[in-house]
Amino acid sequence: MSALQIKKGSSRHSAYNLRPQFSDVQETHTLAVLVDNEPGVLARVIGLFSGRGYNIDSLTVAEVDHTGHTSRITIVTTGTPQVIEQIKAQLGRIVPVHDVHDLTVEGPSVERELALLKVRGEGNNRVEALRLADIFRANVVDSTLDSFVFEITGPPDKIDAFADLMRPLGLEEIARTGVAALPRGAKGAE
Amino acid sequence: MSRQMTGAKMVVQSLRDQGVDVVFGYPGGAVLPIYDEIFQQNEIRHILVRHEQAAVHAAEGYARATGKPGVVLVTSGPGATNAVTGITDALMDSIPVVVLTGQVPTFMIGNDAFQEADTVGITRPCTKHNWLVKDTANLSGTLHEAFHVATSGRPGPVLVDIPKDVQFASADYTPPAQAKTSHYQPRVKGDTAAITELVAALEEAERPIFYTGGGVINSGTAASQLLRELVDATGVPVTSTLMGLGAYPASGRNWLGMLGMHGLYEANMAMHDCDLMINIGARFDDRITGRVDAFSPGSKKAHIDVDPSSINKVISTDIPIVGDVAHVLEDLLKIWKSRGRKTNRAGLEKWWAQIGDWRKIDCLAYTDGGRTIKPQHAMARLEALTKDRADRYICTDVGQHQMWAAQYLGFEAPHQWMTSGGLGTMGYGFPASLGVQMAHPDALVINVAGEASWLMNMQEMGTAVQFMLPVKQFILNNERLGMVRQWQELLHGERYSHSWSEALPDFVKLAEAFGAKGIQCSDPADLDDAIMEMIRHDGPVVFDCLVEKHENCFPMIPSGEPHNKMLLGENAETGDAIGTKGAVLV
Numbered sequence: 001m002s003a004l005q006i007k008k009g010s011s012r013h014s015a016y017n018l019r020p021q022f023s024d025v026q027e028t029h030t031l032a033v034l035v036d037n038e039p040g041v042l043a044r045v046i047g048l049f050s051g052r053g054y055n056i057d058s059l060t061v062a063e064v065d066h067t068g069h070t071s072r073i074t075i076v077t078t079g080t081p082q083v084i085e086q087i088k089a090q091l092g093r094i095v096p097v098h099d100v101h102d103l104t105v106e107g108p109s110v111e112r113e114l115a116l117l118k119v120r121g122e123g124n125n126r127v128e129a130l131r132l133a134d135i136f137r138a139n140v141v142d143s144t145l146d147s148f149v150f151e152i153t154g155p156p157d158k159i160d161a162f163a164d165l166m167r168p169l170g171l172e173e174i175a176r177t178g179v180a181a182l183p184r185g186a187k188g189a190e
Numbered sequence: 191m192s193r194q195m196t197g198a199k200m201v202v203q204s205l206r207d208q209g210v211d212v213v214f215g216y217p218g219g220a221v222l223p224i225y226d227e228i229f230q231q232n233e234i235r236h237i238l239v240r241h242e243q244a245a246v247h248a249a250e251g252y253a254r255a256t257g258k259p260g261v262v263l264v265t266s267g268p269g270a271t272n273a274v275t276g277i278t279d280a281l282m283d284s285i286p287v288v289v290l291t292g293q294v295p296t297f298m299i300g301n302d303a304f305q306e307a308d309t310v311g312i313t314r315p316c317t318k319h320n321w322l323v324k325d326t327a328n329l330s331g332t333l334h335e336a337f338h339v340a341t342s343g344r345p346g347p348v349l350v351d352i353p354k355d356v357q358f359a360s361a362d363y364t365p366p367a368q369a370k371t372s373h374y375q376p377r378v379k380g381d382t383a384a385i386t387e388l389v390a391a392l393e394e395a396e397r398p399i400f401y402t403g404g405g406v407i408n409s410g411t412a413a414s415q416l417l418r419e420l421v422d423a424t425g426v427p428v429t430s431t432l433m434g435l436g437a438y439p440a441s442g443r444n445w446l447g448m449l450g451m452h453g454l455y456e457a458n459m460a461m462h463d464c465d466l467m468i469n470i471g472a473r474f475d476d477r478i479t480g481r482v483d484a485f486s487p488g489s490k491k492a493h494i495d496v497d498p499s500s501i502n503k504v505i506s507t508d509i510p511i512v513g514d515v516a517h518v519l520e521d522l523l524k525i526w527k528s529r530g531r532k533t534n535r536a537g538l539e540k541w542w543a544q545i546g547d548w549r550k551i552d553c554l555a556y557t558d559g560g561r562t563i564k565p566q567h568a569m570a571r572l573e574a575l576t577k578d579r580a581d582r583y584i585c586t587d588v589g590q591h592q593m594w595a596a597q598y599l600g601f602e603a604p605h606q607w608m609t610s611g612g613l614g615t616m617g618y619g620f621p622a623s624l625g626v627q628m629a630h631p632d633a634l635v636i637n638v639a640g641e642a643s644w645l646m647n648m649q650e651m652g653t654a655v656q657f658m659l660p661v662k663q664f665i666l667n668n669e670r671l672g673m674v675r676q677w678q679e680l681l682h683g684e685r686y687s688h689s690w691s692e693a694l695p696d697f698v699k700l701a702e703a704f705g706a707k708g709i710q711c712s713d714p715a716d717l718d719d720a721i722m723e724m725i726r727h728d729g730p731v732v733f734d735c736l737v738e739k740h741e742n743c744f745p746m747i748p749s750g751e752p753h754n755k756m757l758l759g760e761n762a763e764t765g766d767a768i769g770t771k772g773a774v775l776v
Contacts, residue, residue, distance in 0.1 A: 022506060039322070040310060040311075040314065040322075043311070043314060044314060047314055047315055051315050082502060082506075085502060086499060086502070086503060089497075089498045089499035089501070089503075090499045092498060092499070093497065093498075093499055094319075095318070095319040095339055095374050096319075098373060
């Protein structure tokens, strides 16, 4: 039986944190989740992410079919390929979830986000803010003598870029909707 | 044809239409209308437990012994929160349970009313699905949907929260046949191409192994039958998780015994060295895999599971097959037979010879206790004296005794072994045994317990005596929290922090105080007679079996170690066997 004895202190690894079988590259995916619009469904989705330790980069939800009582949740999440697969499988397990689409792998898709930015400034800063807004095709939706509220839509990186430019010009406040996304082409996700 | 009735009546009618014959519960203010309806009928029996947690465990025991969903009825607030441990237990072990909770009236919800709790909020992460019914018109449909969800796909607990005004109000009753079909229809048929790929791998494998789990039991008796046919026809060795014991008979010639942290040496070594692992309805739990980066390094892995999220969750799988075990095994057998029933005979012969060598280690051997009863000896005698009874059902609590029961008792049929596997709930066994006895009134139902676990739900003595449920509580009493003590010995420098109980009750007197029979045994020479006395007594028995206090449970894979690094018996080196990182794992 001596051959079966193990050396003192020979165990140096934790079974929980060694996962060499799976790639550790982090990927960002956009998921479209079609759900019954019933009380608590968003809590189920969010609870899944917090309970299992997944990331939510952005999340939008609204009813999309009033007669069919269905809502569409668009989630942008980051994780290893194995975690992304788990997220999709776990979402699919939720009873009021009808369908889970990974728009990142199911072909090209369009992603858009809307943001409102309040910029305070006078003189040259104010002129520069307006000029940049024009370049970014942002609309002025509110104005006072020393402030603007701009409305801008686009992919998240465009909004990031616009916000970065506005910051030195007096960016006060920003509100973003999170990403809404659809696959390109004639075919829907359903 | 629709019928108007109150919500409370609807609950009873729905249960009847769903084929429910017993409900485990505890009344309270928010469920009084339903209890009033239960009072006025005789088709559904209600078993009054002594704590809501026990109601859920009893329903789990009933469900596991019958394959039908167990039903629980409790009140709002504390009734619901007390049930949470049981519900979580059912979720972890995939047991179909339907929990009905009362709720304060809809117009009081959110007011911090008396006995109000956000029951659907609290139970959202521990149920498969739950509903708050705010309109009596939706009640019957929701109840039928609840049974459908609890029993379809991977089974699990569901909860329906019913406010008191919804129970009083009237609406049309919808019978199950007219209920809206649910969009929740999990896939049961496996992909034929993947099954064919698995058959091809099986035909060529030199060292294949079936690793089966609770999914085989959950899939129904047909699944166990098909597994037996497949194993015996192919001659491939089979091991099982704690949850899957009984799917393949312990007396079967290809049986290797349980695998995992306290599994048999031959089973774990075979898992480590195999070249084809076929996981049937198991989920690569951490008690099974040990260290994942060294888990069965040289094998191709196939995984049959009805839940897609189980696949690739822990271990990356080469041949994933999403489907119900019975359906997949049926197709697998069909394809294997149609391709000429091929196996790699030469390879299998060598494989069995290797397994024979591992078996010679005799990993369950233990040294004789002399005048003291060794817990292993108690299990071996219990097995010898009861194994011929086809109607023997075994429940356990959680700890060393649970592992000894799994190691030394042999299970010949599915649905005869109820133990808390995933959640590891101390106090599970006694109420579960009540549920099993309700399902099989004439059967021999034994709960193998530890004294600490048993005390966690000992109030159920009242239930056992009131409903004349002749359950046998076989307590391996070492006056220690044995598994905690074992880990403290191996990992924490023998500093036994709070792992023993002083002031234990006299279990014989305790049984007698409830009007039951108590037996104490401390001498190996008296053990057989005492066990027979327990079996022959027509009524609940508490058997206080005083055993060796410092016995450790072996074999054991230390945390953070792979399968081929098992600790064996008393002669094995155990000092500092588990490294500091392994100690984190519990």
